[in-house]
Amino acid sequence: MRRAVTVITGIASCALLLFVVACGTAAPPPSAAGGVPEPMPAGVKIGPAALVGSTPLGGKCKALPDVAPTGPLPAPGHMPTGSTMAAIKQRGYLRVGVDQTTLYFGYRDSSGNLVGFDDAVAQQVAKAIFGDPNKIRYTVITSAERIPDVQHGVVDLVADNMTITCARLQLVAFSADYYNAGMTILVPTNSRVTDIGQLGGQRVCAAAGTTSINEVGRHTQLIPVSVPNWTDCLVMLQKGQVAAISTDNSVLVGLASQDPDIAMPKTSPFTCEPHGLAMSNAPQARDFVRFVNGVLAQMRTDGEWQRLYDQWVKPHLGKQVQPQPQYNVAVEQTCSWLP
Amino acid sequence: MSLLWGAAATSSALRWTSAANPIVASTGPLTYDAQQVYRSLSDADATEANAYLSGIAPTAAITGIYNDISRAETSLMAVRGGDSDQLVRADLATLATGIPAYTDLIGEADAANRERDLVGAAWLGEASNLMRVTLLPAAGDLYKKENARLNADYAQATGLPYLAAVAAVLVAFAAFRGQRWLARRAKRVLNLGLVAASLIALLSLVWLLTGFASARSDLLAARDQGSGPAQALAQAEVTALRMHSDESLTLINRDGPGDATERDFLSSEQKLTAELATAQQAGHGSPGAAQAAAAARAARAWYAAHARVSDANDNGDYLKSVGLAIGNSTQAFGKVDEALTAGLSADQAAFARQAGKGDNAFGGLAAGMLTASLLMAAACAVGINRRIAEYR
Numbered sequence: 001m002r003r004a005v006t007v008i009t010g011i012a013s014c015a016l017l018l019f020v021v022a023c024g025t026a027a028p029p030p031s032a033a034g035g036v037p038e039p040m041p042a043g044v045k046i047g048p049a050a051l052v053g054s055t056p057l058g059g060k061c062k063a064l065p066d067v068a069p070t071g072p073l074p075a076p077g078h079m080p081t082g083s084t085m086a087a088i089k090q091r092g093y094l095r096v097g098v099d100q101t102t103l104y105f106g107y108r109d110s111s112g113n114l115v116g117f118d119d120a121v122a123q124q125v126a127k128a129i130f131g132d133p134n135k136i137r138y139t140v141i142t143s144a145e146r147i148p149d150v151q152h153g154v155v156d157l158v159a160d161n162m163t164i165t166c167a168r169l170q171l172v173a174f175s176a177d178y179y180n181a182g183m184t185i186l187v188p189t190n191s192r193v194t195d196i197g198q199l200g201g202q203r204v205c206a207a208a209g210t211t212s213i214n215e216v217g218r219h220t221q222l223i224p225v226s227v228p229n230w231t232d233c234l235v236m237l238q239k240g241q242v243a244a245i246s247t248d249n250s251v252l253v254g255l256a257s258q259d260p261d262i263a264m265p266k267t268s269p270f271t272c273e274p275h276g277l278a279m280s281n282a283p284q285a286r287d288f289v290r291f292v293n294g295v296l297a298q299m300r301t302d303g304e305w306q307r308l309y310d311q312w313v314k315p316h317l318g319k320q321v322q323p324q325p326q327y328n329v330a331v332e333q334t335c336s337w338l339p
Numbered sequence: 340m341s342l343l344w345g346a347a348a349t350s351s352a353l354r355w356t357s358a359a360n361p362i363v364a365s366t367g368p369l370t371y372d373a374q375q376v377y378r379s380l381s382d383a384d385a386t387e388a389n390a391y392l393s394g395i396a397p398t399a400a401i402t403g404i405y406n407d408i409s410r411a412e413t414s415l416m417a418v419r420g421g422d423s424d425q426l427v428r429a430d431l432a433t434l435a436t437g438i439p440a441y442t443d444l445i446g447e448a449d450a451a452n453r454e455r456d457l458v459g460a461a462w463l464g465e466a467s468n469l470m471r472v473t474l475l476p477a478a479g480d481l482y483k484k485e486n487a488r489l490n491a492d493y494a495q496a497t498g499l500p501y502l503a504a505v506a507a508v509l510v511a512f513a514a515f516r517g518q519r520w521l522a523r524r525a526k527r528v529l530n531l532g533l534v535a536a537s538l539i540a541l542l543s544l545v546w547l548l549t550g551f552a553s554a555r556s557d558l559l560a561a562r563d564q565g566s567g568p569a570q571a572l573a574q575a576e577v578t579a580l581r582m583h584s585d586e587s588l589t590l591i592n593r594d595g596p597g598d599a600t601e602r603d604f605l606s607s608e609q610k611l612t613a614e615l616a617t618a619q620q621a622g623h624g625s626p627g628a629a630q631a632a633a634a635a636r637a638a639r640a641w642y643a644a645h646a647r648v649s650d651a652n653d654n655g656d657y658l659k660s661v662g663l664a665i666g667n668s669t670q671a672f673g674k675v676d677e678a679l680t681a682g683l684s685a686d687q688a689a690f691a692r693q694a695g696k697g698d699n700a701f702g703g704l705a706a707g708m709l710t711a712s713l714l715m716a717a718a719c720a721v722g723i724n725r726r727i728a729e730y731r
Contacts, residue, residue: 036437036469036473039440039444039465040465041465041468042465100457100593101457101460101461103457108457112657112658112661113658114593137655139593140594229461231457232464235447235458235461235462238447255458258454258456258458259456
């Protein structure tokens with residue numbers, strides 16, 4: 001009897017033992033958890049947020065100080081004492097803000113040099129100050145940084161596909177118009193879209209802080225998408241995340257050449273956008289604006305503008321002559337493609 | 340009583356084994372795998388940025404990047420297979436979908452770069468952004484969690500057997516009282532059965548304690564000369580890779596002095612120095628200690644090389660800056676990376692060896708304790724029955 005009791009107690013204790021020491025809970029079966037959303041360029045903004053910092057075309061400009069050149073340019077290396085150019089000469093180099101993603105105008109070539117039509121025009125300014133076009137230090141900037149960098153003195157000059165507008169003329173000074181561009185669209189070659197108005201309800205990309213994204217926003221049936229750099233728009237178009245890119249044909253022609261499956265439709269551009277070099281609009285810097293306008297006038301007389309245009313832009317966008325100079329008005333320019 | 344002793348001893352033994360065994364079989368390897376994901380992804384990021392800066396996607400770099408991604412994915416699959424814990428599920432999902440997305444972006448960047456298209460830099464920028472903002476934080480979090488589990492297992496496997504100690508005292512007391520009671524009642528001093536039971540108890544106690552002591556020292560060695568120093572070295576390596584990537588990105592973006600990635604490099608210099616100091620301290624006596632010291636020396640040379648890169652850039656000599664970055668500075672970084680990788684291998688080997696020994700020292704302990712307790716119970720039963728039988 002006792003033995004039986006002992007045995008039973010033993011077994012019960014063993015069971016208790018195992019229960020006590022056993023551990024481990026059954027793990028629930030894994031359910032499908034979420035992964036990453038589709039990657040997009042850093043800093044992308046979709047919808048109304050895309051329009052922040054952009055500037056409208058047109059409007060009427062308030063009266064602005066005269067910045068026409070007053071006489072012949074000083075000889076290179078001999079800037080008037082106390083002038084802005086003398087300070088630049090003293091420093092030893094001109095600081096210029098440029099793009100590195102716009103083919104033909106401002107881009108990094110395969111050797112790593114920054115080149116393009118905009119850069120070449122800036123080099124003419126450096127040559128006029130130093131006698132040497134290479135006394136330049138480029139800073140690569142995004143479209144949104146163009147105005148702040150001029151205002152804060154990070155650069156002396158911005159040469160970056162920048163449209164002269166009345167709104168911008170309140171913040172920075174512009175040289176005379178040195179190039180006319182017109183806005184159009186870039187779409188996949190198999191798309192039937194020929195006009196921005198046909199893109200109703202779809203996403204259209206442009207760089208942040210530009211007249212382009214502002215213009216996209218004006219077409220209220222479109223969904224504006226802004227990115228820091230133009231090539232970010234190209235990535236989104238290639239991935240099908242946007243239906244089109246819309247900006248100056250000067251920018252679009254470079255993007256189109258990087259992908260055989262996208263093209264500008266054969267229709268004409270629908271805006272007329274004069275491009276200027278941006279500089280500080282502080283009163284004490286006005287002599288520099290006159291100086292730059294003088295350089296542009298000299299480029300007209302000695303044919304340098306035409307040489308540079310024919311070298312960099314003509315193979316891709318056809319013929320153009322240097323626009324007539326108008327100073328400090330945001331131009332009611334007539335472009336040949338607008339009626 | 341004997342069953343109580345059996346229960347307590349076996350439970351202690353099982354607690355240890357249930358922690359020691361995973362250290363060797365799962366949490367240890369999982370931590371290493373999570374570490375591999377983190378390191379491989381960091382390496383891919385740095386290699387890609389450096390390759391872009393050097394020119395148009397040199398083939399050796401592409402192979403290197405795809406090897407890294409391959410390593411990361413294999414390690415990730417191991418973690419997924421070995422760890423179904425709720426906590427890491429989000430990280431695993433992020434990495435499982437994010438790594439292929441990253442590979443796609445790199446592929447597009449390389450294709451564009453081969454055509455010498457500017458858009459290649461934009462693809463690269465998007466890839467780098469995905470890596471830094473999404474993938475690396477997920478990998479880092481995964482590693483942290485696995486490491487925490489490993490540390491918990493260490494604590495459990497080397498924890499003192501309080502339960503067994505209490506039980507041992509109680510059993511000794513009961514055995515003593517029991518024998519005295521029997522001796523008085525039965526007019527015999529010694530009861531063979533109970534004596535046998537006491538002996539078994541004593542032997543099993545000795546076995547428990549020696550097994551524990553030996554295993555504990557092995558597991559602590561596994562931690563202090565293996566996985567502990569390895570963790571410090573892995574952290575340093577990830578920081579160094581990030582800095583190498585920063586240097587390339589600064590020159591690719593050309594934002595000018597005060598650029599965000601340049602600032603990150605400089606603040607990371609201090610971080611890396613501190614991490615290498617921690618690694619040297621933690622690794623004292625470990626096989627990786629010499630390598631940690633070598634890495635610290637190489638890091639100082641690297642900072643000097645980088646200073647020359649940013650000086651050239653600040654002076655506007657961009658091409659010279661790029662030349663120094665892909666030349667001297669990359670070589671100097673290479674020495675740091677080499678030392679860290681060698682140290683990690685040595686520490687990992689030490690971990691595997693010591694953890695294996697520790698697990699073996701626990702071998703059979705749980706089964707042995709259970710058997711001993713049953714034998715004790717049987718011996719007691721026999722002994723008591725004998726006495727009782729005498730009265731029948």
